[in-house]
Amino acid sequence: MLVMTAIITNKKIAFISVHLRKNKSIQSLLPIKSLPMNILITGANRGIGLEMVRQAQQQGWRVFACCRNPHNADSLFNIARLSNGQISVHIADMLELATLQALSYELRNEAIDILVNNAGVYGPDKNRFGNVDVAGWLQTFQVNSIAPLKMVEAFIEQLNMGQRKVVACMSSKMGSMADNGYGNSYIYRSSKAALNAVVKSLSIDLKEQGIISVALHPGWVKTDMGGPNAEISTTECVQQLLGHINALTPADSGRFIDIDGSDIPW
Ligand SMILES: NC(=O)c1ccc[n+]([C@@H]2O[C@H](COP(=O)([O-])OP(=O)(O)OC[C@H]3O[C@@H](n4cnc5c(N)ncnc54)[C@H](OP(=O)(O)O)[C@@H]3O)[C@@H](O)[C@H]2O)c1
Numbered sequence: 001m002l003v004m005t006a007i008i009t010n011k012k013i014a015f016i017s018v019h020l021r022k023n024k025s026i027q028s029l030l031p032i033k034s035l036p037m038n039i040l041i042t043g044a045n046r047g048i049g050l051e052m053v054r055q056a057q058q059q060g061w062r063v064f065a066c067c068r069n070p071h072n073a074d075s076l077f078n079i080a081r082l083s084n085g086q087i088s089v090h091i092a093d094m095l096e097l098a099t100l101q102a103l104s105y106e107l108r109n110e111a112i113d114i115l116v117n118n119a120g121v122y123g124p125d126k127n128r129f130g131n132v133d134v135a136g137w138l139q140t141f142q143v144n145s146i147a148p149l150k151m152v153e154a155f156i157e158q159l160n161m162g163q164r165k166v167v168a169c170m171s172s173k174m175g176s177m178a179d180n181g182y183g184n185s186y187i188y189r190s191s192k193a194a195l196n197a198v199v200k201s202l203s204i205d206l207k208e209q210g211i212i213s214v215a216l217h218p219g220w221v222k223t224d225m226g227g228p229n230a231e232i233s234t235t236e237c238v239q240q241l242l243g244h245i246n247a248l249t250p251a252d253s254g255r256f257i258d259i260d261g262s263d264i265p266w
Pocket residue numbers: 042043044045046047048049067068069072092093094095117118119120121122143170171172173217218219220221222223224225226227230
């Protein structure tokens with residue numbers, strides 16, 4: 001009966017969650033998909049992050065949606081406004097690490113089940129041999145590689161208060177050494193390779209706390225970054241990503257996971 005109700009409406013899922021969190025035996029009878037979650041997503045104002053906010057809301061989850069600039073987040077504010085408080089919008093700028101600390105303090109009493117380090121940049125166009133923009137490289141490193149670790153450090157207590165304890169970092173196949181058949185793109189490739197190293201260390205350092213850390217490749221996605229000729233829509237991408245995130249177990253920690261669920265060689 002509870003399972004039936006959980007499938008019917010989002011509001012009922014939220015209602016059931018109050019009881020399920022207290023009753024593990026009932027919880028284990030349900031498919032993971034229907035469990036209530038608190039999810040925090042960075043870079044949530046457009047692209048993959050914004051679609052993840054939409055789909056997390058459809059699952060009945062509580063969404064902490066982060067953006068760096070509220071003036072560039074109309075779509076996000078529009079869906080948050082209609083969400084009856086299920087989605088809240090917060091500021092987190094990966095180039096201003098103090099904003100991560102401030103957000104952590106703001107959310108100090110909130111459990112975070114899933115932390116999605118989604119915010120990312122491709123970096124400057126000057127990224128080819130003999131023509132690499134050093135200042136832009138350092139900035140890209142801060143956003144793509146350093147800030148994801150700082151997010152986890154800032155939210156470690158909230159993750160420990162959560163049930164799922166998942167850290168999902170949006171990486172890219174372009175960070176894979178084994179997959180690099182074309183060269184170039186020094187800035188983006190190295191920043192995502194560094195992110196992968198961060199994820200691997202997190203999976204070891206946070207193992208005893210039961211925190212699962214993974215690097216995800218979202219596919220080639222039609223966003224501002226992926227461009228219009230990309231292979232999949234954000235809808236398709238996020239459906240698959242959330243499917244993988246929902247199914248994660250501690251044995252998956254430290255994996256670099258492709259959009260089809262397979263392992264990407266480092
Ligand atoms: N699209 C693809 O094909 C593809 C493939 C592999 C991996 N990825 C990865 O997937 C993630 C999402 O990509 P996407 O395609 O959705 O990119 P996108 O459409 O360009 O969106 C990037 C998001 O990151 C945010 N962001 C950038 N710099 C930030 C900062 N300093 N602080 C906070 N947020 C910041 C952006 O916010 P603003 O609007 O304020 O700039 C935006 O919300 C990225 O990590 C990307 O590397 C994408």
